[in-house]
Amino acid sequence: MALPLEGITVLEFSQYLAGPYAGLRLADLGARVIKIERPRVGDACRQLAIKHLFVDGDSLLFHTINRNKESYAANLKDPEDLAKVKALVKHADVITHNFRPGVMDKIGLDYQTVRQLNPTIVYGEVSGYGKTGPWVNKPGQDLLAQSVSGLAWLSGNDSPDPTPFGFAIADMICGTHLAQALLAALVRRQQQGIGALVEVSLLESILDFQFEGITTYLNDGEQLPKRSQVAGAHTLLEAPYGVYQTADGFLAIAMTDLGQLLELLECNVTGEQLSQPYEQRDAIKAAIQRRLVARSTDHWLTTLEAADIWCSDVYTYATLMKQKAYQQLDMDLTVSRPNGASVTTTRCPIQLNGDKLRSDVAAPALGNANEQLASEGLLDD
Amino acid sequence: MALPLEGITVLEFSQYLAGPYAGLRLADLGARVIKIERPRVGDACRQLAIKHLFVDGDSLLFHTINRNKESYAANLKDPEDLAKVKALVKHADVITHNFRPGVMDKIGLDYQTVRQLNPTIVYGEVSGYGKTGPWVNKPGQDLLAQSVSGLAWLSGNDSPDPTPFGFAIADMICGTHLAQALLAALVRRQQQGIGALVEVSLLESILDFQFEGITTYLNDGEQLPKRSQVAGAHTLLEAPYGVYQTADGFLAIAMTDLGQLLELLECNVTGEQLSQPYEQRDAIKAAIQRRLVARSTDHWLTTLEAADIWCSDVYTYATLMKQKAYQQLDMDLTVSRPNGASVTTTRCPIQLNGDKLRSDVAAPALGNANEQLASEGLLDD
Numbered sequence: 062m063a064l065p066l067e068g069i070t071v072l073e074f075s076q077y078l079a080g081p082y083a084g085l086r087l088a089d090l091g092a093r094v095i096k097i098e099r100p101r102v103g104d105a106c107r108q109l110a111i112k113h114l115f116v117d118g119d120s121l122l123f124h125t126i127n128r129n130k131e132s133y134a135a136n137l138k139d140p141e142d143l144a145k146v147k148a149l150v151k152h153a154d155v156i157t158h159n160f161r162p163g164v165m166d167k168i169g170l171d172y173q174t175v176r177q178l179n180p181t182i183v184y185g186e187v188s189g190y191g192k193t194g195p196w197v198n199k200p201g202q203d204l205l206a207q208s209v210s211g212l213a214w215l216s217g218n219d220s221p222d223p224t225p226f227g228f229a230i231a232d233m234i235c236g237t238h239l240a241q242a243l244l245a246a247l248v249r250r251q252q253q254g255i256g257a258l259v260e261v262s263l264l265e266s267i268l269d270f271q272f273e274g275i276t277t278y279l280n281d282g283e284q285l286p287k288r289s290q291v292a293g294a295h296t297l298l299e300a301p302y303g304v305y306q307t308a309d310g311f312l313a314i315a316m317t318d319l320g321q322l323l324e325l326l327e328c329n330v331t332g333e334q335l336s337q338p339y340e341q342r343d344a345i346k347a348a349i350q351r352r353l354v355a356r357s358t359d360h361w362l363t364t365l366e367a368a369d370i371w372c373s374d375v376y377t378y379a380t381l382m383k384q385k386a387y388q389q390l391d392m393d394l395t396v397s398r399p400n401g402a403s404v405t406t407t408r409c410p411i412q413l414n415g416d417k418l419r420s421d422v423a424a425p426a427l428g429n430a431n432e433q434l435a436s437e438g439l440l441d442d
Numbered sequence: 443m444a445l446p447l448e449g450i451t452v453l454e455f456s457q458y459l460a461g462p463y464a465g466l467r468l469a470d471l472g473a474r475v476i477k478i479e480r481p482r483v484g485d486a487c488r489q490l491a492i493k494h495l496f497v498d499g500d501s502l503l504f505h506t507i508n509r510n511k512e513s514y515a516a517n518l519k520d521p522e523d524l525a526k527v528k529a530l531v532k533h534a535d536v537i538t539h540n541f542r543p544g545v546m547d548k549i550g551l552d553y554q555t556v557r558q559l560n561p562t563i564v565y566g567e568v569s570g571y572g573k574t575g576p577w578v579n580k581p582g583q584d585l586l587a588q589s590v591s592g593l594a595w596l597s598g599n600d601s602p603d604p605t606p607f608g609f610a611i612a613d614m615i616c617g618t619h620l621a622q623a624l625l626a627a628l629v630r631r632q633q634q635g636i637g638a639l640v641e642v643s644l645l646e647s648i649l650d651f652q653f654e655g656i657t658t659y660l661n662d663g664e665q666l667p668k669r670s671q672v673a674g675a676h677t678l679l680e681a682p683y684g685v686y687q688t689a690d691g692f693l694a695i696a697m698t699d700l701g702q703l704l705e706l707l708e709c710n711v712t713g714e715q716l717s718q719p720y721e722q723r724d725a726i727k728a729a730i731q732r733r734l735v736a737r738s739t740d741h742w743l744t745t746l747e748a749a750d751i752w753c754s755d756v757y758t759y760a761t762l763m764k765q766k767a768y769q770q771l772d773m774d775l776t777v778s779r780p781n782g783a784s785v786t787t788t789r790c791p792i793q794l795n796g797d798k799l800r801s802d803v804a805a806p807a808l809g810n811a812n813e814q815l816a817s818e819g820l821l822d823d
Binding site for chain 2: 064067069086087090091111122125126191193194196199200203205207208210211212213214216217222223224225227228230233234240241242245246247248251253257258261262265271272273274277278279281288296298302304316372373376377378379381385386393404405406407409410411413414415
C-alpha cells in the first residue's frame with residue numbers, strides 16, 4: 062500500500078515530545094522523518110527515562126515517540142557539519158524545531174535563511190507560549206502550560222485543589238496541531254508551489270482544546286467552571302453525567318434521559334431537582350450514587366444497557382487488554398532495531414483504505430542514517 | 443493572505459464534536475466547510491445546550507464548534523434532496539461523517555458508492571470503537587471511551603477512585619487525528635490523483651494519546667500506572683513533578699534538579715530517598731509540600747525562578763485572562779451572523795507566516811447556504 066506521505070522528507074530538529082509526536086504521525090503516514098541530533102548525546106529524550114526503563118541504550122520513552130524515524134548526527138556549531146545539514150535542508154520538504162526563540166537564527170537555520178536555500182520549505186516551530194510577550198522565556202513545559210491554562214480546575218470532584226491531567230496533554234495536543242499545520246501547508250505547496258512558516262505553542266493548543274469551556278466562560282458572565290461534588294466528569298454537563306461507585310467497582314454514565322434513568326434505578330428526586338439537571342446536579346448525582354453503590358457493576362450494566370442507557374465499566378490497562386474488543390483493534394505494535402532490540406508500543410490510530418498502519422521500524426540508534434544519507438548524495442550541496 | 447486550504451470543499455455530515463472539530467480546523471485553514479444537516483432540526487448539537495446557553499436559536503456549544511462553516515439543509519431520505527446532495531458530493535474534495543456503521547450504506551453515501559460519483563474523494567469516518575468487533579454498537583461517546591481506555595486512573599492523587607478528564611478529550615483528540623488523516627490523503631491526492639477512505643475512532647485515538655503510559659505498561663511487567671499520594675500530576679514521573687499547595691494558593695513544579703530544589707527549600711530528605719526519586723516520590727513530595735505550604739506562591743516563584751527551577755502559578759480562566767501574556771496571544775475571537783448575533787470564542791491555535799488565523803464568520807443558521815449553493819450550480823448533476 063502506498064502511504065499518503067511517501068516521497069515527503071521531514072527534518073526533525075525537535076526534541077522531547079511535542080515536535081517529535083508530530084514527526085511520528087507524519088512517519089506513520091509515509092513520510093521519511095530524519096531526526097537531526099547532536100553527536101554523542103542526541104535528542105535529550107534519549108536519556109529521559111521513566112522508571113529507569115532503557116532499551117538498547119535509549120529510554121523507552123524515546124523509543125515510544127521516535128519509532129519509524131532515521132537519525133542524522135551532526136554538530137550544528139561545526140561549519141562542516143552545518144554545511145551538510147544545509148545540503149540536507151535543500152532536499153527536504155518539511156523542517157520542525159522546538160528551540161527557544163533566537164536559537165535557530167544564531168545557527169543560521171531560521172525560516173528566513175532556510176527559505177533562501179529552499180524556497181518551498183514548510184517550516185514548523187513549536188514554542189511554549191509564542192515567540193513574543195512576557196512569557197517568551199518561561200520554560201515551554203507541559204505541566205507549566207497546563208497550570209497557567211486553567212485546565213487544572215476541570216477534573217475530579219469539586220475541592221479547593223487543582224487536578225492536572227495525568228499525562229503530557231499540552232505536548233500531545235500541540236504536536237497534533239503542528240502535524241495539521243504542516244500538512245495543510247503541504248497541500249498548498251502542491252497547488253501553488255509556495256512554502257510556509259507555521260507556528261504552534263503549548264499554550265495556544267491547550268487553550269484551543271478547552272474552547273467549549275472558555276467560550277462558555279466568556280459568554281456566561283465569566284462564571285468559572287464548577288466541578289461536581291459527586292461523580293465528577295465534565296464541569297459543564299448536567300446530571301447524571303459522571304463516574305459512579307458500585308458495590309464492586311465503578312460505572313460511567315453519559316448523557317441520557319434522566320427521568321428514565323431514575324425510574325430504572327428506583328431513585329427518587331424532587332420535581333424541582335428533575336427540572337434543573339445542571340443546577341441541581343450534585344443532589345441528583347448523590348441520589349443516583351446511593352442506589353448504584355448497592356449492586357455490582359455487572360448488575361447495572363445488564364439493567365441499564367437493556368434500556369439503552371449510555372453507560373460503561375471503567376477499565377484499567379489490565380482489564381481493557383483482556384477485552385475481545387481491544388484485542389480485535391490490534392493496537393499493540395512490536396518494533397525492532399537491526400540488532401534485534403525490540404519494544405512493544407501502540408500503532409498509528411488512523412486507518413487507511415481499511416488497513417491499519419503498522420510499520421515495524423524501531424526508533425533509530427543515534428546517527429544510524431549518516432552513511433545512508435551520504436551515499437544518497439543528500440549531504441552534498 | 444491566501445490560506446492553505448483555499449479551494450478545498452468539505453462536506454460535513456458529522457454531528458456533535460469529533461468530526462465537526464476536524465471541520466472547524468479545516469475551515470480555519472481555508473477550506474469551505476459545508477455542514478449537511480436535516481431540515482428543521484439540523485446537527486443535534488444545535489440543541490445540546492450547556493447551562494441553557496443559546497445564541498440566536500442555537501446552543502452556544504454549536505456556535506463554538508461550527509463557526510466559519512456553511513449549512514446545507516437536506517433530507518437524505520427524500521430522493522430529490524438526495525440527488526442534490528449527490529451532485530454536491532461530485533463537487534466536493536472531502537466528506538466526513540460519524541454515523542453508526544451501516545447508516546451511510548443504507549442512504550447510498552458509503553465510500554464505495556461515493557467513489558463511483560467522485561473517484562478522488564477523501565472520505566473520513568469517525569466511530570466509537572472501530573467498525574467491527576464486540577463494541578461496534580456501543581455508544582461512541584466521550585466519557586464511555588475514556589472509561590474503557592484506562593485513562594481514568596491517571597489524574598489526581600492516588601485513591602481507589604477513577605478521575606476522568608474534565609472535558610471531552612476523546613472527541614477532541616479523535617477530531618485532530620481525523621484532520622491529520624484527511625490532510626495527508628489530500629497531499630497524496632494532489633500528487634497521485636487518488637482518493638482515500640480514512641477511519642478514526644474515539645478509542646484508538648485516546649489510546650494513542652496514552653502511548654507513553656501504555657508502552658511503559660507493556661514493557662515494564664504490566665505494572666499499572668501508580669498515582670502519587672501527594673501533588674499528583676503525571677503517573678510516570680519522579681519527584682518533584684507535581685502541583686503543590688502554598689500558603690495562599692498553588693505552585694506547579696516540573697522536572698528539575700532535585701538536589702538543588704531541596705537545598706533551595708531547605709528541605710531534608712534521606713540520601714536513600716534522594717537516590718530513588720521515582721520509587722520514593724511520595725516521601726520526597728510530602729517533604730517538599732511541608733515546606734511550600736509555609737510561604738506564598740509569589741515568594742516561591744521569586745525564589746525558585748531566580749534559580750532557574752521550572753515552576754509556575756496555577757491559574758483559573760479569570761486569573762489567566764488578566765495576564766499580559768494571555769492578552770498578547772489575542773486568543774479571543776468574536777464571530778457574528780449577518781443578523782448581528784455574535785459569540786466570543788477562541789481562534790485557531792495555528793499561526794501562518796506570522797499571522798494569526800482569525801475568521802470572524804459565525805456558525806451557520808440551518809440551511810443558510812441552500813440558495814447560494816443552488817446559484818453556484820453545485821446542486822445540479
